[in-house]
Amino acid sequence: MIASVSDVQRYKMIVAYRGTRYHGWAHQEVPPTWKKKVDPPDKFGTGGLPTIYRALAQAIQHVVRHPVAVVGSSRTDTGVHGKAQLAHFDTTQLEIPNDGLRRAINHQLPDDILVRDLEAVSFDFHAILSTTRKRYQYLIWHAEDRPPFLAGYCWHRWQELDVPAMREGAEHLVGEHDFTSFAKAGHGRRSAVRTIYGIDIAYRPPRLVIGIEGNGFLWNMVRIIVGTLVAVGLGHVKPEDVKQMLEAKDRRAARGTAPASGLYLQWIKTDGVKSDDAGEEE
């Protein structure tokens, strides 16, 4: 018997998570050099390193009782946080109402991952293909001391930063460019051309929040942009140098990669609909 489309339902999810304990979003097999003990796969065969994917897939599988593939819009790295990641999965379990399904999945999830919203959608929706715009936020704690409660949630910088110079440097990155200089080598994408719609820097000491909106981002792109803008702020690089870095199309032209702990996937837009970030702590 072949299942017809009416036997399968696609669900769209908005997921928040603290990235600290995880090896990023994407599924990862256990490498042969891995020394730490890893939990055995669940009964549907989903195992590998502790990732947001593994936690979500295992929780959903436990509820719907069949293997599930979770598709996420953004493959956030180890330690990177998600305020409103967008994802989808398909299930033949049609008997649980939406909110019951969401609660049941949340009940199975560890306390640092939360399905904020879950909605039945048509097969036209696809977490990656439907994405039109994304926004990342980067939090710098700019003071001599950083409260211990923020360890893992920000980048702690204490030297003086020339914020207007950072804003000036950022302007060179706005628009459609080849971002090869601002991507980790081996990003694996056919094209390094992306469009940045805007970079805003909000400075309410000691919080310095860099917001970046674009149609998509390469591996480590936001973190390399932040590392470079901080180099501008410190006076190590002139704002106008950012333009030449971009033109060099060489990772070595830009500056260091800012740590993952300060990075938040803030929202993802699909055809005008934004994964909401209201009510979230920064």
Add this chain to the structure above:
Amino acid sequence: MIASVSDVQRYKMIVAYRGTRYHGWAHQEVPPTWKKKVDPPDKFGTGGLPTIYRALAQAIQHVVRHPVAVVGSSRTDTGVHGKAQLAHFDTTQLEIPNDGLRRAINHQLPDDILVRDLEAVSFDFHAILSTTRKRYQYLIWHAEDRPPFLAGYCWHRWQELDVPAMREGAEHLVGEHDFTSFAKAGHGRRSAVRTIYGIDIAYRPPRLVIGIEGNGFLWNMVRIIVGTLVAVGLGHVKPEDVKQMLEAKDRRAARGTAPASGLYLQWIKTDGVKSDDAGEEE
């Protein structure tokens, strides 16, 4: 040669910490039943379970290069946070200026503990004996969903709570009372009489913050008070029952103990001087 008082300096410290990773403030030897691996003692012999004490003593010893005993005003439990714990230690290392000493100690500490302030004081000062007043805060996240960023930082409650009833119940605890009913058995203090100066409940949904000020607190006292007030809020207990609980002088009369994750030592006062909590995140 006997060291004279002028060869020793007492330092007062204000310390902030995230309690999540620690077995509380106080030093604890490794129990024989302990299964996890523990770091070996440092070269001054300070070892035991991972506690705030151990981390601080090891960091200070590394800097001053002699064994040090750290005296803390409050022995917070496993998972309880400190915004402004008060502590002191004595050292014969007199060559480092105050701020250099503070920085050097912070440099040795893990990122979830911070010496916020360090000051040379006379031997009249003693972190326990000089303490006149303390304030704890308890954070309840009152909503169906709790952002994953707050895991370990609050108690997540979603049922309806009658906040005016909680305030009414709290009033019965204010004043000088025998708090035997609100202390974990085996608290080890000669007297269970303490004075609570006030309990305030600030409710800005989804945050419900219970603040408790007193001259001192017994083991688990704040958490048992919070657990009991939540039982009042849920309607399981009437506000006026709190008075009888107090009079029973029996731990079984009061309700359950609220989890450690929501509890913050907010400040400690010594003869009019308050360990400051300005600039801290709640």
